[in-house]
Each structure stands twice: as C-alpha cells, then as structure tokens.
Amino acid sequence: MIRFLIRRILGGAFVVLVVTLAVFVLFGPVLTWKSNITPARLYAGKSPTAKDIEQVKTLLGLDQPYYVQYAYGLRRLVLGPSQDERDRVCPGSTAEECDQLLGRFGSSFAKQRSVDSLIAARFPVTLSLAIVSALIWLLISIPIGVLSAIRPRSLGDRMATVFVLIGQSLPVYYIGLLAIYFLSYRLGLFPLSGYESFAITNPWPWLSHLLLPALVLALAFAALYVRITRSQMLDTLSEDYVRTARAKGASEPRVVVRHALRNAMLPIVTMFGLDLGLLLGGAILIEVTFGLQGLGALAVEAAKRLDVPTTAGIVLFSAILIVAANIVVDLVCASLDPRIRLE
Amino acid sequence: MAAVEEHQDLHVDGGVVARTPLRLAAERLRHDYVALGSVLFIALLVLFALAGTVFESWTGHPLNRSNASGVDDYTLLPVGPMVGCPDGLASVGEKHCFVLGASNSLGYDMLVQLSFGARTSLIIGVVATLLTVVAALLLGVVAGYVGGWTDTAIARLMDVVAAFPFLLFAVAASVAFGPSLWFVIIIIAFFSWFYPGRIFRGEVLALRDREFVTAARMLGASNTRIVLRHLMPQLIGPITVYTSLSIAGAIAAEAALSYLGFGLPLEIPSWGRMISDAVPGGLYINAPFLMIFPGTLLILTVLAFNLLGDGLRDALDPRGGTQL
Numbered sequence: 001m002i003r004f005l006i007r008r009i010l011g012g013a014f015v016v017l018v019v020t021l022a023v024f025v026l027f028g029p030v031l032t033w034k035s036n037i038t039p040a041r042l043y044a045g046k047s048p049t050a051k052d053i054e055q056v057k058t059l060l061g062l063d064q065p066y067y068v069q070y071a072y073g074l075r076r077l078v079l080g081p082s083q084d085e086r087d088r089v090c091p092g093s094t095a096e097e098c099d100q101l102l103g104r105f106g107s108s109f110a111k112q113r114s115v116d117s118l119i120a121a122r123f124p125v126t127l128s129l130a131i132v133s134a135l136i137w138l139l140i141s142i143p144i145g146v147l148s149a150i151r152p153r154s155l156g157d158r159m160a161t162v163f164v165l166i167g168q169s170l171p172v173y174y175i176g177l178l179a180i181y182f183l184s185y186r187l188g189l190f191p192l193s194g195y196e197s198f199a200i201t202n203p204w205p206w207l208s209h210l211l212l213p214a215l216v217l218a219l220a221f222a223a224l225y226v227r228i229t230r231s232q233m234l235d236t237l238s239e240d241y242v243r244t245a246r247a248k249g250a251s252e253p254r255v256v257v258r259h260a261l262r263n264a265m266l267p268i269v270t271m272f273g274l275d276l277g278l279l280l281g282g283a284i285l286i287e288v289t290f291g292l293q294g295l296g297a298l299a300v301e302a303a304k305r306l307d308v309p310t311t312a313g314i315v316l317f318s319a320i321l322i323v324a325a326n327i328v329v330d331l332v333c334a335s336l337d338p339r340i341r342l343e
Numbered sequence: 344m345a346a347v348e349e350h351q352d353l354h355v356d357g358g359v360v361a362r363t364p365l366r367l368a369a370e371r372l373r374h375d376y377v378a379l380g381s382v383l384f385i386a387l388l389v390l391f392a393l394a395g396t397v398f399e400s401w402t403g404h405p406l407n408r409s410n411a412s413g414v415d416d417y418t419l420l421p422v423g424p425m426v427g428c429p430d431g432l433a434s435v436g437e438k439h440c441f442v443l444g445a446s447n448s449l450g451y452d453m454l455v456q457l458s459f460g461a462r463t464s465l466i467i468g469v470v471a472t473l474l475t476v477v478a479a480l481l482l483g484v485v486a487g488y489v490g491g492w493t494d495t496a497i498a499r500l501m502d503v504v505a506a507f508p509f510l511l512f513a514v515a516a517s518v519a520f521g522p523s524l525w526f527v528i529i530i531i532a533f534f535s536w537f538y539p540g541r542i543f544r545g546e547v548l549a550l551r552d553r554e555f556v557t558a559a560r561m562l563g564a565s566n567t568r569i570v571l572r573h574l575m576p577q578l579i580g581p582i583t584v585y586t587s588l589s590i591a592g593a594i595a596a597e598a599a600l601s602y603l604g605f606g607l608p609l610e611i612p613s614w615g616r617m618i619s620d621a622v623p624g625g626l627y628i629n630a631p632f633l634m635i636f637p638g639t640l641l642i643l644t645v646l647a648f649n650l651l652g653d654g655l656r657d658a659l660d661p662r663g664g665t666q667l
Contacts (some may be wrong), residue, residue, distance in 0.1 A: 011571055013435050026519040034520050165653065171595060173602050174618055174638040177627060185628055274506060281508030285599060289622075299511055300603055303518045314665040315515045 008330050012323040019319040023312045024070050031308070038062070039223070039308050041137065043109050060294055066299070077104050077316070105313030110305045115313035118298060125294035128198065128206070128278050129286065133214035133221070134272070141222040145229025149237060160226055167223025172282055176216045176289040183212065213290040217282050221275065228271055232264035239263070266336060273329030280318050280343060364659075365579075371658040378654025381647040388644060392461035404452035406459050407610055412439060413450020420630050421445035424453075435615040444632055447620040454635055459612040464594045464644060467528055469591040474532035477584055479540035480578075486540075487547030488570060494579065498544070501537040508535040510599060517605040527606040531596045539585035543578060562640055580659035587652035591645045598641050614641045 032038050041048060041054040048056075051316065057063040061072060081089075081102045089107065090098040101107050103116030111118065148157035184190045190212040198206045236242065237260050245259045246252075284296030291297075295314060302310035362370075372378055401406050404413075415422055421444060428440035429496040443453035486497035513530045520526045550556065551574075559573050601615030614637040620626075621633035 011499075018503075019507075023515070026516055030519040108383045140363065165649055166646065169591065169595070169642060169649050171598060171602075171615075171618075171638070171641060171645075174634065174641065177618070177622070177634050178638070181627060181631055278508060281510040284508075284510050284514070284603065296511070299514055304604065305437060306518060308518070311515050311518055315511060318508065318511055322508075326506060 004334055005331065012327050016316075016320055017074075020074060020316060021070070023315055024066075024073060027308045027312050028066055037306065039109075042308060043308050048059065059225075061085070061088070072087050076106070080104055105316060106309035108302070108307055108310045110302065110307040110310070115169075119295065119313060119317050122293060122295045122298045124197070125278070125292055126283050126287070126296060128210055129214055129217065129283055129292060129294060130276075132207070132210050133217040136214055137218035137222040137225060138272075139224035140218065141174050142229050143260075144222075145226045146233055146256065148226070149230045149233030150256060152234065160230070164223045164227050167219055167226075170220060171285075172216055172220050173285040173289045175219065176286060179212055179216055180290070181314060209292075213286045213292060217279075217286045220282060221279070225268070225271075228268055228334050229264065232267055236260045236264045253275070266333070270329055270333055273277065273325055273332070276322055276325045280322075327343060365479055368580075368655075368658040372654060375654045375658065377650050378658070381651040381654065384643065384647045385651070387640060388461055388647075389465065392465055395455065395458040395462060398452075398455045398458050401437075402440060402442070402452050403454055404441075404456060406455055406612065407451065409449035410439075410445070410450060411450065413445035414448065416645075417536060418629070420626070421450060421633060423630065423632060443636055444630075446617055446633065446637075448626065449475065452620060453632075456612045456617060457640060460614045460617060461640070461644075463607070463611055463613050464597065464641075467524075467531070467597045468590040468648070469596040471528045471531040471535070471597075472549050472589040474528065474588055475535045475589050475593070476539060476582060478536040479538075479543055479585070480582070482536065483540040483543030484547050484570060484574065486545040488551060488574070489567070490548075490551075490667055494544075497540075498658075501541055501544075504534065504537045507534075511598060512602070513596075513600055514605050517600070518529070522606060522608040524607060524611060527597055527600065531593050535589060535592055535596070539581070539589065542581050542585060546578055546581055547574060550574055554630070580655075582660065584656045587648050587655055591648035591652065594641070594648070595645050614638075636663060 004152070024080050027039065038053075040053050040060060040062050043060065044052045044056045054063075061069060064072070069325075072085075074080075076085065081098075081104070086095070086098050086102065089102050099114065100117060101112065101114055103114035105115035105119065108118055144160050144163070148154075149161040151157055180190075181191065184192050191209050214292060237256075241261075242255060242259050245255045250259070280296065284300060286292070287294040287297040288300055299311060299314045301307075302314070351663070395406070404410055412427055413422055414420070422441055424442065424444040426441045426444060426453040428437065428442065441452060442452075443457065445451060446453040446456045482497050482500075486494045500522075512534070516530055517526065542656060556569060556573060559569050597606065597613065598615030598618070602619045604616070607613050607616070617637035618634050618641070621630070627634045
C-alpha cells in the first residue's frame with residue numbers, strides 16, 4: 001500500500017511539474033512572442049517609460065534568463081517566497097505585511113495583494129457551489145439511473161434516455177440565464193444574483209443564493225451520472241451473485257439496493273472524484289452567469305485584465321487540487337479493491 | 344455499372360440477398376426518425392449558414408455593422424422582431440426590416456449575425472473535429488496496437504488531459520495567444536482527442552489478438568498493412584459515431600469560450616458571444632429574445648449532432664442497443 005501511495009504521489013508531482021512548465025511557457029515566452037506583451041510592461045501601468053519597465057523587470061526578477069525565472073518560480077511555489085524576493089518586493093515591511101503582498105503564487109498585478117490571499121478569499125464560494133450541486137446531482141441521477149436499469153426499454157427508461165441526451169446538449173450558462181429570467185425575475189423564487197457567506201445560525205441566505213446556480217450546474221452532470229449509473233446497474237444486475245440472491249429468496253428491493261447498487265457504486269464514486277476538474281470548468285460559466293464571486297469568476301476577471309500572476313496562480317492551484325483529488329480517489333479505490341494496488 | 348451492382352448485392356442461390364454491414368446500417372438508419380430529423384436539421388442549418396450574404400443584401404444590414412434603426416430611440420434597447428417591417432410577414436425580405444430584431448445594443452441585425460454565427464460554429468465544429476479524430480486515431484491506434492510502455496504512456500496522457508478543465512485552461516491560454524480562429528480550433532482539439540482516443544485504443548486492443556490479424560501476420564503482412572488494411576475498416580463505425588459527437592462538443596466548447604469573452608476575435612460572429620451580449624446591465628430581462636434566438640439555435644445544433652451520433656451508434660452496432 002505504501003509503495004502504491006508513493007508511486008501515485010510521484011506521478012502526481014510529475015503532472016504538476018509539467019503544468020507549471022506549461023503555464024510558465026505560456027505566460028513568459030508565448031505571451032511575449034504572440035501578443036508582444038511582457039509581464040513587466042503590464043505591471044508598470046499605463047504608458048510606462050523605458051526606465052519604468054527596467055525597474056519593474058528588476059523588481060520582479062524578469063531581467064533573468066527564462067530558466068532562472070522558472071527555477072525561482074518553482075522554488076517559491078514549493079518553499080514560499082525567498083528572503084531576497086521579499087526584500088525586493090516589500091522592502092521595510094514585516095514578514096506578516098509582506099505575506100499579504102507576496103505568496104507562493106506571486107502577487108497580483110491588478111490588486112496590491114498576493115495571489116494566495118485572493119484564491120483563499122474566493123475558494124469557499126466555488127467549494128460551496130461544488131458541494132451543493134454535487135449533492136443535488138447525485139440525489140437526482142442515482143435513483144433515475146437505477147430505475148431505468150431495472151426496467152430497460154420501458155417508457156420511463158426511454159424518457160430517461162431523452163433527459164440524458166438533452167441534458168448533455170444544454171449549455172449551462174444559457175439555462176442559467178433562462179432560469180434567472182423565469183424563476184428569479186418573473187416568479188421571484190430566488191435572489192437575482194450574488195452570494196452570501198455561510199452562517200451556522202441562519203444558513204438560508206447562503207443556501208437560497210446557491211440553490212439555483214447549483215441546480216443548473218447539477219443538471220448538466222446529472223445527465224452524465226444517470227448514464228453511468230444505468231450502465232453499471234445493468235452490468236451488475238446480470239451478475240451471478242444477483243441471481244444467487246434472488247434464488248435465496250431475497251426481496252427485489254433488497255437485491256437491487258444491497259446486492260446490485262452497492263457493487264455498482266464503486267465506478268460511480270471513482271468518476272465522482274475524477275469529475276472535480278470538470279466541475280471547476282462548469283463552475284466558471286455558472287459563477288460568471290450568476291455573479292458568484294468564486295475562483296472561476298476570478299480567473300475570468302484576471303484574464304480580462306491581463307493579470308498574469310493571478311490567472312497562472314488559479315490554473316496551478318486547480319491543477320494541484322485535481323491531482324490531489326485523483327490520488328485520494330486512487331487510494332480509496334485501492335483500499336476497496338485489492339486488485340488495483342497489485343497492478 | 345451492372346457489374347458493380349452485381350458485386351454489391353451478392354445473389355446467393357434462391358434469391359437470398361447478402362447485404363454488407365454498412366448497407367444494413369444504412370437501412371437501420373433509414374427507419375430512425377430521430378436521426379433522420381437531425382440530418383434534416385443539419386442540412387437546413389448549412390443552408391442557413393450559406394445564406395448569410397443573401398440576408399445581408401435583403402435587409403441592407405451588413406455583418407457587424409451597427410444600425411441606428413436597430414436601437415429604440417426611447418428605451419435605448421435593441422429593437423424586437425419584425426420592427427421596421429410595415430406589412431408584417433409580407434415585408435420579410437424588404438430593406439431595413441429586422442425580421443428577428445437586433446442582436447445587441449449597437450443594433451446589429453439578429454438574422455445576419457445568427458447566419459454568420461452558424462458559419463463560425465460549423466467551421467469550428469468540423470475543423471476541430473477533423474484534428475481531434477486524426478489525433479485520436481494516431482495516438483489511440485498506436486497505443487492499442489504497440490502496447491507495452493508506449494501504451495502506458497499514452498493512456499496516462501489521456502487520463503491527465505481528461506482530468507483538467509477545458510475552460511479554465513483555454514481562458515488562461517487565450518491570454519497568452521490572443522484572440523484567433525486557429526487558437527480556438529487547436530485548443531478545442533487539444534482538450535477533446537482523449538475521449539475518442541480511448542475508444543479507438545480499446546477497439547484496437549480487442550482486435551489485436553483476433554484470428555484475422557494473426558492470419559494476416561502469418562501471411563507476411565507488415566504492421567502498417569495490418570493497421571491500415573485490416574484494423575482501420577473495423578474502426579469505421581466508431582470513427583463515424585465520434586465524428587458526429589465531437590462536432591457537437593466542439594460547437595458547445597466554442598460557444599462557452601465566446602460566452603466568457605475569450606477565443607474568437609470580435610469580427611468573427613459567434614452564438615456564444617451573442618448570448619453574452621444580452622447579459623450586461625441585465626439587458627435580457629427587458630429583451631429576452633436577445634438570448635433566446637442564439638441560445639435555442641445553439642441547443643438545437645448541439646442536440647442534432649449528439650442525436651445523430653447516437654443514431655449512428657445504434658445503426659452500426661445493433662447489439663449494443665440504445666447505449667446510454
């Protein structure tokens with residue numbers, strides 16, 4: 001098990017390393033070559049003089065060759081900002097003040113803050129959206145998937161098929177706009193937009209602001225999960241042990257839930273963990289549409305302002321998150337199914 | 344001519360006609376009304392996209408040109424459908440008639456923008472899919488056929504690409520590359536090849552050890568010949584299915600990217616951007632048709648390619664039935 005864990009962590013670290021390299025190449029050489037923009041010019045503000053640009057280059061360490069810049073960036077990501085960089089970026093301030101300005105992911109061009117603190121401020125919104133919508137989609141899709149697997153080719157199954165095909169073809173942002181127009185504006189069922197932070201005393205404002213966006217996001221995923229649940233259930237229902245359970249005289253609900261569904265759940269749980277990345281992608285569209293100030297909305301905002309460190313920081317942060325989630329999923333699967341860790 | 348027909352329908356004794364698998368599939372498809380409806384819709388969409396210049400000359404509203412008559416003088420909202428058409432439906436095709444209204448607060452003509460937007464969607468859908476399928480075939484077939492560490496490496500690469508969110512990376516990359524048509528096509532292909540790639544790999548993996556491959560190898564066929572002449576014909580089914588599904592995916596991806604305001608340069612019209620044009624200042628609350636026309640067209644288009652792909656799958660592999 002330990003060997004399996006180490007191998008997976010090394011693999012994950014390698015993937016993150018490749019992503020850092022890709023991000024560095026994109027926002028260094030490619031940005032300069034394709035758009036004729038250098039980060040130094042962006043940072044220096046409107047109509048900078050050549051001298052301003054030179055100063056910024058020294059400040060951000062952009063006067064170094066690319067490979068040195070990359071090595072410094074990687075070092076900062078792993079160990080935090082070096083003393084040398086702290087002295088350059090925030091001279092004369094205490095370590096705590098400097099942490100507000102400079103973090104592992106660098107400091108934002110648009111705001112005088114570290115990218116770390118921006119991500120920390122926005123991430124709870126995205127996480128809330130993800131949790132609520134994941135709950136909704138599992139509650140919708142697993143029962144529908146199970147029911148349509150029990151009676152394949154019935155009317156209900158055919159309707160589920162149509163639901164899946166339509167659900168997969170719907171653009172979440174357009175459905176979001178329609179939902180705001182009809183449910184929030186015309187019927188006044190939900191707040192129009194925005195986000196309220198979670199409070200244990202009165203969670204309703206938090207939930208009411210999240211419910212509609214989470215519902216719309218869940219719809220797109222529910223379609224996918226109905227499909228997987230149905231095909232997994234169809235597979236397990238034709239297994240020998242299901243026939244044995246029936247032969248022993250177990251009731252039909254017991255056969256379906258205890259014998260078939262339990263075995264069908266493992267691939268569904270795996271999928272669920274792996275879909276974290278897709279969820280982050282879907283969250284961008286939902287956050288922009290519903291005016292939720294989450295990580296995805298921050299990425300779009302930063303990219304529009306050419307705030308290079310923030311955009312890069314969010315990409316790296318999500319990459320680390322996704323890789324970590326993948327490792328956790330692998331571990332869970334390996335502990336449930338010994339065949340995987342012996343592979 | 345007669346010889347060819349003779350060859351296609353092999354008359355076995357007693358008047359029994361042997362039919363090729365492709366012919367059987369075509370016959371099954373002919374009775375699938377959902378798939379036929381999708382084909383009809385796609386054909387109409389192609390016509391609609393080709394008619395862009397005709398619409399321009401009818402309405403006198405060129406592409407991407409703001410029209411003063413397209414904005415209401417008092418409300419400053421884009422004008423609604425049939426504004427500027429005094430005789431109702433009879434005046435469709437006359438100059439300065441906004442058949443479907445204006446598409447944004449500058450008074451662009453909705454009909455013209457939609458038509459050229461269809462062109463954009465179809466071009467991106469087809470070209471990105473071409474790249475996707477070629478890349479998926481190359482990597483999938485090599486992984487499945489060669490096996491060993493090549494297979495492991497390619498399979499891991501597929502897992503990694505699959506795990507990362509397309510939109511976040513596309514937004515970041517579009518900052519570096521700047522807006523361009525080719526950027527959008529390539530980034531979509533880059534994030535979609537893994538899915539058909541996995542399918543092709545699986546197919547080849549299953550076929551590789553079959554008797555006909557061993558027989559071909561016994562007869563001295565080279566690897567290239569085995570792949571091209573013996574394996575590829577078996578892949579025609581999945582290739583057709585995933586081409587249709589990929590087109591749907593690529594069209595949806597382009598629209599999402601344009602909705603966020605990245606990817607395509609402003610002079611290339613896009614349904615996704617038309618939907619996002621309805622958002623600032625809550626424009627769609629007062630003029631919902633701004634999002635409903637491009638949104639509905641987008642849904643129907645993506646649905647048509649998905650349904651067609653599904654129908655093709657059923658027709659080519661009847662044993663699988665309606666594979667959900």
